[in-house]
Amino acid sequence: MTSPALDLVIDARPRGPRGLLAAEVVLGRSLLARLIDQALDVAGPGRTVAVHARGSEREALEALLIDAAPGRVALRSELPSAEAVVLRTDRLYDSRRLRRAVRRGERPETAEIWRLDRPESLATAEQELTRRLTYQPLGRYWAFPIAERLAAALQHTRVRPNAVTLAAATLMLGGTANVACGGLGWISRTATALAFATALVLDTADGRLARLQGTCSAFGQWLDQVLDELADLALHGAIAWAMFQSGAPAYWLVLGILYASGKYMFLVQSLTGAELEKAAGEAPPPAGSTSRIRGVVAAMGHADLRWHLWIVLALVGRLDLALAAYAVYFPLRALAGIARKGVAHA
Numbered sequence: 001m002t003s004p005a006l007d008l009v010i011d012a013r014p015r016g017p018r019g020l021l022a023a024e025v026v027l028g029r030s031l032l033a034r035l036i037d038q039a040l041d042v043a044g045p046g047r048t049v050a051v052h053a054r055g056s057e058r059e060a061l062e063a064l065l066i067d068a069a070p071g072r073v074a075l076r077s078e079l080p081s082a083e084a085v086v087l088r089t090d091r092l093y094d095s096r097r098l099r100r101a102v103r104r105g106e107r108p109e110t111a112e113i114w115r116l117d118r119p120e121s122l123a124t125a126e127q128e129l130t131r132r133l134t135y136q137p138l139g140r141y142w143a144f145p146i147a148e149r150l151a152a153a154l155q156h157t158r159v160r161p162n163a164v165t166l167a168a169a170t171l172m173l174g175g176t177a178n179v180a181c182g183g184l185g186w187i188s189r190t191a192t193a194l195a196f197a198t199a200l201v202l203d204t205a206d207g208r209l210a211r212l213q214g215t216c217s218a219f220g221q222w223l224d225q226v227l228d229e230l231a232d233l234a235l236h237g238a239i240a241w242a243m244f245q246s247g248a249p250a251y252w253l254v255l256g257i258l259y260a261s262g263k264y265m266f267l268v269q270s271l272t273g274a275e276l277e278k279a280a281g282e283a284p285p286p287a288g289s290t291s292r293i294r295g296v297v298a299a300m301g302h303a304d305l306r307w308h309l310w311i312v313l314a315l316v317g318r319l320d321l322a323l324a325a326y327a328v329y330f331p332l333r334a335l336a337g338i339a340r341k342g343v344a345h346a
Contacts, residue, residue: 262331
């Protein structure tokens with residue numbers, strides 16, 4: 001009985017500032033283990049994946065392969081064949097794009113999302129992977145690819161991430177000013193929606209550019225968060241003002257106040273409650289339908305989903321719906337969070 005052909009190979013030889021990159025841990029797992037899972041998924045049932053290593057490093061890699069799928073991962077010292085598909089441990093790959101690239105006979109490099117061949121790249125690998133897994137459930141399909149190309153184009157220029165952050169905030173505040181002035185014509189609505197969409201791309205590109213240039217900083221993260229919240233509050237305040245100025249009842253101003261108060265309390269209870277939960281030993285959220293409901297409720301407040309809602313509602317001239325919905329949503333989320341922490345600590 002012959003063994004399956006070893007036509008998919010993981011090159012585990014690349015080294016980083018601390019030694020073998022294959023042994024580096026990202027989000028609780030070694031890079032090699034993560035890459036093996038992706039390779040086995042691409043190879044398909046019954047196929048074997050080879051791990052190419054130097055003879056002097058076999059012992060270290062064997063320890064990393066203890067939990068690998070038995071019989072499907074083979075450690076090899078000889079060079080892979082010219083026809084083999086080679087994945088490298090100094091790269092992070094997107095699983096979906098990797099499957100598509102191999103199926104089409106394209107080079108695996110087309111599925112790269114991050115390179116680890118520089119110390120600063122390795123230091124921010126976990127941030128990049130977390131961003132990929134959790135950030136922009138909608139924007140990942142259009143804003144993220146554009147932002148990637150923009151960041152790559154700016155990588156070797158004098159443009160710094162903070163400048164991109166300020167540009168995104170300027171577009172958001174410009175669109176907000178248009179909303180406050182009551183622009184309801186299709187040209188005004190389209191301009192506002194385009195400003196919001198472009199701001200989303202820039203807001204995505206600033207972090208990517210910082211990681212590419214190795215210029216990540218606490219100030220940059222702070223500036224991004226502060227300007228995002230400023231634009232958020234300004235937009236909903238502008239919506240309330242525009243509705244009131246158009247002759248709508250005064251309760252729209254109350255909705256604006258409710259939104260600002262609710263968002264403030266939501267942020268305060270979210271940012272300051274970790275110590276209470278830890279001290280109280282709060283249990284993880286329950287599984288089943290309750291967990292799914294909590295997931296849906298949390299998704300409703302996701303910044304990316306709300307940003308897309310602004311774009312669509314700005315285009316159709318109904319941003320008032322966003323204010324009406326979130327003037328209720330954030331106060332309720334804040335009260336629920338306060339009650340949960342209070343009960344857990346009581």
